[in-house]
Amino acid sequence: MVVMSKPAMEHHCAATTLFPEIPLIDLSKPDSKNLIVKACEEFGFFKLINHGVPTEFITRLESEAIKFFSLPLSEKEKAGPVDPFGYGNKKIGSNGDVGWVEYILLTTSNEANYQKFSAIFGEAAEKFRYAINQSQTKTLHILYLFDFRCVFCSFAVNDYVSAVKKMAYEILEMLADGLKIQPRNVFSKLLMDEESDSAFRLNHYPPCPELNQETNGMNLIGFGEHTDPQIISVLRSNNISGLQISLKDGNWISIPPDQNSFFINVGDSLQVMTNGRFNSVRHRVMANGSKSRLSMIYFGGPPLSEKIAPLPSLMKGEDSLYKEFTWYEYKKSAYKSRLADNRLGVFEKIVAS
Numbered sequence: 001m002v003v004m005s006k007p008a009m010e011h012h013c014a015a016t017t018l019f020p021e022i023p024l025i026d027l028s029k030p031d032s033k034n035l036i037v038k039a040c041e042e043f044g045f046f047k048l049i050n051h052g053v054p055t056e057f058i059t060r061l062e063s064e065a066i067k068f069f070s071l072p073l074s075e076k077e078k079a080g081p082v083d084p085f086g087y088g089n090k091k092i093g094s095n096g097d098v099g100w101v102e103y104i105l106l107t108t109s110n111e112a113n114y115q116k117f118s119a120i121f122g123e124a125a126e127k128f129r130y131a132i133n134q135s136q137t138k139t140l141h142i143l144y145l146f147d148f149r150c151v152f153c154s155f156a157v158n159d160y161v162s163a164v165k166k167m168a169y170e171i172l173e174m175l176a177d178g179l180k181i182q183p184r185n186v187f188s189k190l191l192m193d194e195e196s197d198s199a200f201r202l203n204h205y206p207p208c209p210e211l212n213q214e215t216n217g218m219n220l221i222g223f224g225e226h227t228d229p230q231i232i233s234v235l236r237s238n239n240i241s242g243l244q245i246s247l248k249d250g251n252w253i254s255i256p257p258d259q260n261s262f263f264i265n266v267g268d269s270l271q272v273m274t275n276g277r278f279n280s281v282r283h284r285v286m287a288n289g290s291k292s293r294l295s296m297i298y299f300g301g302p303p304l305s306e307k308i309a310p311l312p313s314l315m316k317g318e319d320s321l322y323k324e325f326t327w328y329e330y331k332k333s334a335y336k337s338r339l340a341d342n343r344l345g346v347f348e349k350i351v352a353s
């Protein structure tokens, strides 16, 4: 069930190798736009401070998530399986990938979440929806008999996701400005679209006590290496390490955690829209021997019918590196692949030599 991997580079040769600094972007500074472009080109990844997401939204959702993941497995499984949304444990996708992780995957469309919730909890869901609608105070109705609803329908998710979405729009607009392309909502409009196919994920990596004794210095995979298929991912985790990114030369580096910052990933779709100028970053998570890691990720995706293709304004006479496809086609193909596969491979054009 467990998947082992070689330690990241820093574990055995930190003394002799210089590691690049992960770009740090201050969202409150308007001139950050050029630095964001540079970060997306060089790494496809950066750390974000002064992001404007209220701490209270983050801590409230985190405590809801902790409560949910602390429930007995049988309770949590009432919210599974992931088809395509719900609770999952160890299995990631349906093609044999496993990791030391449990998670909740949600669409950011409230109505779709409600329907899933309703199918699980039936009449109780309707009552709970009524209670939420009636609530003037925005206080969370915590009725732990049906815990999943607390994460599914709660204000904690809505407030957090709304704030993070706003921040993602801003980043994408700064990117358009930094790239000097018009209109400045060329990327953000895809996430703002009512039909935007975005998702939200809460990952919990339980401590794995055997890790320290039995694995002989090897690491245990929490979430296997992959790139995110969407346009942009916004990640926040608690202060426990585990996230690693792959540099373009294939070396892995560990990202020091910071619970007060966000980490931004370029996804495959943004790599394609920039004709490969931006890098969809390969990343993975290592499990921890003694501490729980909790992460929350918003994946900003386009509408299913959207054509994903390089923007003509960025092409400057060069050829597209990719065949044309819709987000729906990409998703369908990605679902059939393994996590570590180069999912864009089948959509790359063969360049005649």
Ligand SMILES: O=C(O)CCC(=O)C(=O)O
Binding pocket: 201, 203, 223, 228, 235, 237, 243, 283, 284, 285, 295, 297
């Ligand atoms: O949990 C994390 O920190 C990252 C997980 C991840 O890459 C994902 O869910 O796509």
Ligand SMILES: [Fe+2]
Binding pocket: 226, 227, 228, 283
């Ligand atoms: Fe990811």
